Amino acid sequence: MKNQTFFANNALLASGWCSKVRVEVCDGVISTITVNGDKQATDIELEVLLPGMPNLHSHAFQRGMAGLAERRGASADSFWTWREVMYRFLQVLTPDDLRIIASMAYIEMLESGFTRVGEFHYLHHAIAGQQYQNPAEMSLQLLTAAEQTGLNMTLLPVFYAHAGFGGLAPEAGQARFIHNIDSYQTLLSELRPIVAAQQGAVLGMAPHSLRAVTAAELNALLPLNDGPLHIHIAEQQKEVDACIQWSGMRPVQWLAEHVSLDARWCLVHATHVSEQEIVAMQQANLVAGLCPITEANLGDGIFPLPEFIANGGCYGVGSDSNVCIDAIEELRLLEYGQRLARQSRNVATTQANSATGDSLWLAAVEGGAQALGVPAGLAVGAAADMVSLTNRHQAAPLFATDNLLNNLIFCAANNLIDNVWVNGKLVVEHGQHPLREQLQTQFARTLTRILRQ
Ligand SMILES: [Zn+2]
Structure with missing residues (x-):
């Protein structure tokens, strides 16, 4: 059993924005959510936490x-x-x-x-x-x-x-x-x-x-x-x-x-x-x-x-x-x-x-x-599929939650995604996947060959 706890100053739950949200994750699944919680020393602290987006057709x-x-x-x-x-x-x-x-x-x-x-x-x-x-x-x-x-x-x-x-x-x-x-x-x-x-x-x-x-x-x-x-x-x-x-x-x-x-x-x-x-x-x-x-x-x-x-x-x-x-x-x-x-x-x-x-x-x-076919969002029983945002590229105050996603979707350049977790595992860190460079090389080689055929 692997446990991890995230503490988000702002998190988007199904009911809307909540503050000081502790998300406990056990074996990749969200086991507890506490709103207005207290941060513990071992918590991973984040400013903004969103549920990851399902891509339903590829x-x-x-x-x-x-x-x-x-x-x-x-x-x-x-x-x-x-x-x-x-x-x-x-x-x-x-x-x-x-x-x-x-x-x-x-x-x-x-x-x-x-x-x-x-x-x-x-x-x-x-x-x-x-x-x-x-x-x-x-x-x-x-x-x-x-x-x-x-x-x-x-x-x-x-x-x-x-x-x-x-x-x-x-x-x-x-x-x-x-x-x-x-x-x-x-x-x-x-x-x-x-x-x-x-x-x-x-x-x-x-x-x-x-x-x-x-x-x-x-x-x-x-x-x-x-x-x-x-x-x-x-x-x-x-x-x-x-x-x-x-x-x-x-x-x-x-x-x-x-x-x-x-x-x-x-x-x-x-x-x-x-x-x-x-x-x-x-x-x-x-x-x-x-x-x-x-x-x-x-x-x-x-x-x-x-x-x-x-x-x-x-x-x-x-x-x-x-x-x-x-x-x-x-x-x-x-x-x-x-x-x-x-x-x-x-x-x-x-x-x-x-x-x-x-x-x-x-x-x-x-x-x-x-x-x-899976439970949705930041909710108990759902996979810990989550996205955190960074404010570092944004001139406007992104983290006022009443306008945060309006800013993200309508006003921001698309580089505000910071970390991404899937099943509680960190898969994108500071906007980049660790396999990106390796795959880009393989992808370019593959495409070059295909287009020559
Ligand atoms: Zn199609």
């Missing part, structure tokens, strides 16, 4: 292609032309490449304040689509990257079987993704004991999208595991139109009619939803998985956030394509997208006079944790 390998699709093609560019670049990139990635790229991405996540990643993992097979000797080979590379960098992981192995609505046969570019129910079940069986043995790891499932899975497959899939369930949905208007053409229904509407939606579900993007679909999502107590940087980068559209949160809708954020990994920037852009679209301000808060920064951080911590 495709780690896409970190390797960040910046490669920011060039205009022959015709108008869209999500679908970006996907072509992604498919070409996939023609060369090896298991070692995946581990190195994922490790770089996870270091950047930790340094930006993310403490758990939901890895929506569909790159299962070898380059020509054949199974690796161990069918979980690529999943194991991701779990290793998470373990070595110290990031908690909710692994969401993806079930991907078709190229379009109605069970279309997969395309050649999708060969590395494809499973049937039997092979997917084998993958889960391989992963279950490995995930159980890794501290902080959780196993969920992810039917890729309604384009990639039929109703029969979805129903066969759902009883196979009892963890979180994630799906890409309604990201693009084109996808919504194709779904209506195929089924007469919009994507979320179709899903709500074909499965029993509940709090295990995370609907990733859900950008294009009707009023009725918003109600169905709220009633299911599920999480909307929003990825503001990627959704902006891919030109997806803007999720109707105020309508969704007005009746208690729950959301979290994800770095998705990892084109830019930054927990604070995800929250900033989430709010700014709404302001620009609505010609309005302070959209992500429903209460008069409440700080938008606090609302964003707490909502995304709670929604992210729910989506990733």
Whole structure:
């Protein structure tokens, strides 16, 4: 049993800011929280303590292609032309490449304040689509990257079987993704004991999208595991139109009619939803998985956030394509997208006079944790996944808590993250991960080789 106690002059609990907070940690889990406590000699003293931010949606390998699709093609560019670049990139990635790229991405996540990643993992097979000797080979590379960098992981192995609505046969570019129910079940069986043995790891499932899975497959899939369930949905208007053409229904509407939606579900993007679909999502107590940087980068559209949160809708954020990994920037852009679209301000808060920064951080911590199947925030029974801030780069008085997160999210350069702990273990010290330099070298070497091929 390893015990540690932290003493924060200011800490953000689920109820809001509290002073003189003692957080006792036993074997990586928060065992006691005392507000207005007395500092003891052995306590680790901090000025400001935040709950770490869950990153509910990542495709780690896409970190390797960040910046490669920011060039205009022959015709108008869209999500679908970006996907072509992604498919070409996939023609060369090896298991070692995946581990190195994922490790770089996870270091950047930790340094930006993310403490758990939901890895929506569909790159299962070898380059020509054949199974690796161990069918979980690529999943194991991701779990290793998470373990070595110290990031908690909710692994969401993806079930991907078709190229379009109605069970279309997969395309050649999708060969590395494809499973049937039997092979997917084998993958889960391989992963279950490995995930159980890794501290902080959780196993969920992810039917890729309604384009990639039929109703029969979805129903066969759902009883196979009892963890979180994630799906890409309604990201693009084109996808919504194709779904209506195929089924007469919009994507979320179709899903709500074909499965029993509940709090295990995370609907990733859900950008294009009707009023009725918003109600169905709220009633299911599920999480909307929003990825503001990627959704902006891919030109997806803007999720109707105020309508969704007005009746208690729950959301979290994800770095998705990892084109830019930054927990604070995800929250900033989430709010700014709404302001620009609505010609309005302070959209992500429903209460008069409440700080938008606090609302964003707490909502995304709670929604992210729910989506990733773990207890949320600085609370007894939750993992000691925590972030401390530094005041050294900030001209304004950051530590007045009534405005602290407003400063951090809207006014600060992104270098105020000081230390980060995952399961009570210090993984980022004074803003830097100890493996950063080593990984940068390996990452650069890997990318250079890939881009030459
Ligand atoms: Zn995604």
